[in-house]
Amino acid sequence: MQRLVLPQTDLNASVLVLGTALFGSSIDEAGSFRLLDRYYEVHGNFLDTSLNYADWQWPVKGISEKTLGKWLKLRGHRQDIIIGTKGACPRLNNGAFFRLQREDIVSDLHQSLHNLQTDTIDLYYLHRDDPSKPAAEIIETLEDQVKAGNIRYYACSNWSLPRIQEACRYAKESGKRGFVANQMMWSLANVNRHRLSDPTLVSMDAWMTQYHEEGGLSAIPYSSQANGFFSGKYAPGDGQSDSLAGRHYYNEINFARLERVQHMARDLDLSCSVIALAYMLSPAHAFPVYPVIGPKNMEQLDDSLAAVEVQLDLNSIRMLEAH
Known part of the structure; x- marks a missing residue:
């Protein structure tokens, strides 16, 4: 697995990030461990999770983080792994959807540290924004957590x-x-x-692409x-226009x-x-890109891993992007 240092950090991260949204839930613990073991075997080291992953379908809250924490402890791999998790998570059922108060961020962070059985989070994301809150207050809260040693970097x-x-x-x-x-929704x-x-x-x-190009901000x-x-x-x-992929992507440009x-x-x-x-x-993107993959089984994981060895030239990229 190729690695690339995340700019503005000392995180030497795998170019493919293993997404774990269903780990410990519809992908049971044994299956999750097999995927994690395989990813680690090929020198993958960048895991993506969130405090609320699988909460929409599973009675045990934080099951994705808890599954990763158990695997890291059992395998002894914590020092080899970059953990990226998300806090300030929106409430899925009731209560305030936006949760960017200082106490929300700190509470979620400490719960994630407990779930993951670690002393620090390598990359801590705010899962959503609250446009009513000044960004300065949010940055100051995150900086305090960096100073406290609870997180190394934030996104x-x-x-x-x-x-x-x-x-x-x-x-x-x-x-x-x-x-x-x-971290945003992005694909071909x-x-x-x-x-x-x-x-x-x-x-x-x-517009966001241009911002990333001009400043070199990494996209995950x-x-x-x-x-x-x-x-x-x-x-x-095909009659699947109401599926998740259908709702999100069925249009003429994408079928072309x-x-x-x-x-x-x-x-x-x-x-x-x-x-x-x-x-x-592709290096045709003028800023670092670390795609998150979400395999449900070993076949899907190995298929995704094969993409690391494929180099598309600029002509191929432009042809794929054409409307």
């Missing part, structure tokens, strides 16, 4: 571009590092914003394989891209999913 997830700019501007003016990465496929079930999700667009995108849209399971008129991916995959004797992920890993 944002599902923040709008103007709010990222506000936070980074304050950090620069006050002599602080600020966000070292941004264009997102149907009007059909997202959660309107607070933020996807990559031209989720849904980097478009919820399996390029897996071969989907096609125009799917057809080009299929042609390229046949020419290179690779899976379509590998081509879609190789696009995300």
Whole structure:
């Protein structure tokens, strides 16, 4: 597995991030451990989780983090692994959706430290934003946690571009590092914003791309394989427009891209999913990109890992991106 130092940090991170949203729940503990062991075996070292992952489907709260914490302790791998987790998590059922008060951030952080059985989080994301709160207050809270040793670096997830700019501007003016990465929904496929079930999700667009290009801010995108849209399971008129992939990605531009991916995959004797992920890993992007993958089994994990060895030239990238 290739590694790339995350700019503004000393984190030498795998270019593919293992997403663990379902670990310990619909992917049981034994299956989760097998995926983690395989990822570690190929020198993967960057894990992505959140305090609330799988809470929507599982009675044990924080089960993803707890599963990772148990694996890290049993295997003795903590010093080899970069943990990225998210706090200030929105409430899924009741109560205030936005939770960016200082006490919310600190409470979530300490719960994550407990779940993960660790003394510090390598990369701590704010899972959502609250535009009503000054970014300066939020940055100061995170800086206090860095000073306390609870987190090493911090980042944002599902923040709008103007709010990222506000936070980074304050950090620069006050002599602080600020966000070292941004996690958004991004893949080769264009997102149907009007059909997202959660309107607070933020996807990559031209303006955000330009911001990343100009400042070199790292991107750590989720849904980097478009919820399996390029897996071969989907096609125009297949009756699956109300599936998750259908709601998010069924449109003319994406079906045209799917057809080009299929042609390229046949020419290179690779899976379509590998081509879609190789696009995300391409050095044609003018800033560091660490895609999050979400395999449910070993076959899917090994398929994603194959993308690391694929190098698409600029012409191929532009052809895939065409409308």
